[in-house]
Amino acid sequence: xxxxxxxxxxxxxxxxxxxxxxxxxxxxxxxxxxxxxxxxxxxxxxxxxxxxxxxxxxxxxxxxxxxxxxxxxxxxxxxxxxxxxxxxxxxxxxxxxxxxxxxxxxxxxxxxxxxxxxxxxxxxxxxxxxxxxxxxxxxxxxxxxxxxxxxxxxxxxxxxxxxxxxxxxxxxxxxxxxxxxxxxxxxxxxxxxxxxxxxxxxxxxxxxxxxxxxxxxxxxxxxxxxxxxxxxxxxxxxxxxxxxxxxxxxxxxxxxxxxxxxxxxxxxxxxxxxxxxxxxxxxxxxxxxxxxxxxxxxxxxxxxxxxxxxxxxxxxxxxxxxxxxxxxxxxxxxxxxxxxxxxxxxxxxxxxxxxxxxxxxxxxxxxxxxxxxxxxxxxxxxxxxxxxx
Numbered sequence: 001x002x003x004x005x006x007x008x009x010x011x012x013x014x015x016x017x018x019x020x021x022x023x024x025x026x027x028x029x030x031x032x033x034x035x036x037x038x039x040x041x042x043x044x045x046x047x048x049x050x051x052x053x054x055x056x057x058x059x060x061x062x063x064x065x066x067x068x069x070x071x072x073x074x075x076x077x078x079x080x081x082x083x084x085x086x087x088x089x090x091x092x093x094x095x096x097x098x099x100x101x102x103x104x105x106x107x108x109x110x111x112x113x114x115x116x117x118x119x120x121x122x123x124x125x126x127x128x129x130x131x132x133x134x135x136x137x138x139x140x141x142x143x144x145x146x147x148x149x150x151x152x153x154x155x156x157x158x159x160x161x162x163x164x165x166x167x168x169x170x171x172x173x174x175x176x177x178x179x180x181x182x183x184x185x186x187x188x189x190x191x192x193x194x195x196x197x198x199x200x201x202x203x204x205x206x207x208x209x210x211x212x213x214x215x216x217x218x219x220x221x222x223x224x225x226x227x228x229x230x231x232x233x234x235x236x237x238x239x240x241x242x243x244x245x246x247x248x249x250x251x252x253x254x255x256x257x258x259x260x261x262x263x264x265x266x267x268x269x270x271x272x273x274x275x276x277x278x279x280x281x282x283x284x285x286x287x288x289x290x291x292x293x294x295x296x297x298x299x300x301x302x303x304x305x306x307x308x309x310x311x312x313x314x315x316x317x318x319x320x321x322x323x324x325x326x327x328x329x330x331x332x333x334x335x336x337x338x339x340x341x342x343x344x345x346x347x348x349x350x351x352x353x354x355x356x357x358x359x360x361x362x363x364x365x366x367x368x369x370x371x372x373x374x375x376x377x378x379x380x381x382x383x384x385x386x387x388x389x
Contacts, residue, residue: 010133010134010136011134013133014130014133014134015130029342029346031346032342032346032347032348033346033347033348033373033376033377033380034347034348034369035347035348035349035365035366035367035369035374035377036348036349036350036364036366037366038175038237038320038321038322038366038368039242039366039368040237040240040242040292040321040368041368041369041370042240042292042295043240044239044240044241044244044277045239045240045281045285045288047280047284047285047288048239048241048277048278048280048281048284048285049277050280051276051277051279051280052244052273052274052276052277054276055272055273055276055277056273060272060273060276061272061273062272063268063269063272064096064269064270064272064275065269066260066263066264066268066269067094067095067096067260068094068095068096068248068269068270068275069096069272069275069276069279070090070091071279072096072275072276072278072279072282073090073091073094073095073096073248074090074091075090075279075282075283076088076090076094076248076250076282077089077090077093077094077250078090079282080218080231080250083207083208084204084207084216084217084218084220084221085218085221086218086220086221086226086231086250088250089253092253092256092257093250093251093252093253093256094248094249094250094256095248095249095256095259095260095263096246096247096248096269096270096275097234097246097247097248097249097263097267097270098245098246098247098267098270098271099234099236099245099246099247100203100205100232100233100234100236100247100248101127101247102247102263102267103232103234103247103248103249103259104127104128104131104201104203104232105127105131106249106259106262106263107167107201107230107232107249107259108131108132108134108135108137108167109135109262110255110258110259110261110262111166111167111199111255112132112135112136112137112166112167113136113137113166114136115136115137115138115164116136116137116138116164116165116166116167117137117138117139117140117162117164117165117166117167118132118137118138118139118140118165118166118167118168118169119140119141119142119157119160119161119165119167119168119169120140120141120142120152120168120169120170120171121141121142121143121144121150121151121152121170121171121174122141122142122143122144122355122356122357122358122359123144123150123174123176123177123324123352123355123356123358123359123362124141124169124171124174124175124355124356125171125175125176125203125355126354126355128169128171129141129356137166137167138164140160140165141356141357141358142156142157142160143156143356143357143358144156144177144179144358145358146313146315146324146326146362149179149315149318150174150177150178150179150315150324151179151180151181151185152170152172152181152185152189154185154188154189154191154192157189157192158192161192161196161198165196165198166197166198166199167198167199167200167201168189168193168198168199168200168201169200169201169203170189170200170201170202170203170219171203172203172204172206172216172319173206173207173209173210173216173318173319173320174206174319174320175206175320175322175355176322176324176350176352176354176355176359176364177315177317177322177324178300178315178316178317178318178319178320178321178322178323178324179315179317179318179319180210180214180216180318180319181217181219182214182217183217186217186219186222187222189219190219190222190223190224190225193225193228194224194225198228199228199229199230199255200219200220200225200228200229200230201229201230201232202218202219202220202229202230202231202232203232203233204216204218204231204232204233205232205233205234205236205237205247206237206238206319206320206321207233207238208237208238208289208293209237209238209293209296209319209320209321210318210319211297211300211317211318211319212318214318214319216319218231220250226252227252228252229251230249230250230251230252230255230256230259231249231250231251232247232248232249233247233248233250234246234247234248235247235274235278235281237321238289238292239278239281239285239288239289240292241274241277241278241281244271244274244277244278245270245271245274246270246271246274246275246277246278296321296367296368298371299321299367299368299369299371299374300317300321300323300367302367302371302374302375302378303323303365303367303374303378304316304317304323306374306375306378306382307323307325307365307378307381309382310378310381310382310385311329311385312325312326312327312329312330312381312385313325313326313329314326321366321367321368322364322365322366322367323364323365323367324352324359324362324363324364324365325362325363325365326361326362327361327362327363328361330385330388331388332388333351333353333360333361334351334352334353334359334360334361334362334363335351335353337349337351337363338350338351338363340384341380341381341384344384344387345380345381345383345384346380347377347380347381347384349363349364349365350363350364350365351363351364352364
């Protein structure tokens with residue numbers, strides 16, 4: 001049977017993840033130091049793990065409502081008001097999802113019709129373009145630049161908007177660059193979006209990850225923006241809960257109701273045990289998050305200083321746990337640099353082109369690894385670059 005002829009053309013058109021390509025190669029090799037995966041190396045805090053275990057002991061293993069545990073939704077709403085100054089009704093304005101990834105997918109599939117355009121800054125995480133295409137939309141990337149701290153500029157956004165623009169995706173703090181948007185950046189963007197019919201998808205999964213005294217500002221906090229914004233976030237990054245697969249969406253109740261309609265038919269409900277664990281995360285683990293952030297900040301300085309000392313100019317990331325060193329002076333493409341570094345020095349990084357064409361000349365490095373791991377990787381990269389010179 002010709003299986004390819006049976007596939008949906010939109011699925012056939014999707015390219016494999018550039019991150020997973022290198023991850024799969026690494027899995028076949030010995031003694032590789034990987035800087036490629038954006039997964040916290042910390043264990044999920046003990047109080048959260050114990051909550052999951054206690055949930056099992058108590059037999060709380062049934063379905064929850066489609067929307068998720070009401071007490072979790074209410075606690076998320078309280079957390080967002082406390083941390084990011086945006087008020088939501090947990091009963092009606094929140095949906096618990098299987099990771100933030102499901103929430104993003106739901107937003108695109110619910111809101112996009114044939115030919116609708118999705119604009120966003122690039123480099124960007126690998127899922128947005130493919131999900132746009134699979135939802136019948138048209139992906140419209142806006143190149144951001146290192147000299148602008150990889151921030152989406154309002155004037156560039158204005159030029160990209162057309163009558164077909166349906167969604168603006170703001171993914172800050174940013175994966176892969178570590179860029180943030182400050183309040184002034186968001187105010188300029190909000191001035192453009194207000195008065196249009198554009199919906200903003202604010203992917204704030206790294207909202208807890210800001211450095212150098214900076215704090216995350218949600219665009220939903222600005223006047224006139226909450227009613228046109230869906231916030232997507234989750235527990236994977238800040239609480240080191242990647243394998244628990246729990247996220248959420250916050251937004252206007254009419255839009256959340258539409259997301260829930262698709263979610264209930266495709267997923268039913270998010271994992272019950274993970275929901276009870278997440279409730280404990282929000283209630284008891286914020287000190288753990290602060291301690292992890294101190295370590296990430298130390299690693300951030302180590303990696304940025306290390307790459308600059310090697311001679312690979314590296315923008316100082318102000319959020320998330322990635323840096324995006326420029327490798328243009330080596331004369332290699334991002335793909336060639338990453339492949340040769342892996343082959344010759346057994347260090348894995350991700351080509352910048354995995355995150356869009358404007359990522360050419362850069363590689364993504366995750367610093368959610370131990371100091372010893374990072375120091376050895378920097379040593380090998382330094383040797384590799386010196387040999388190229």
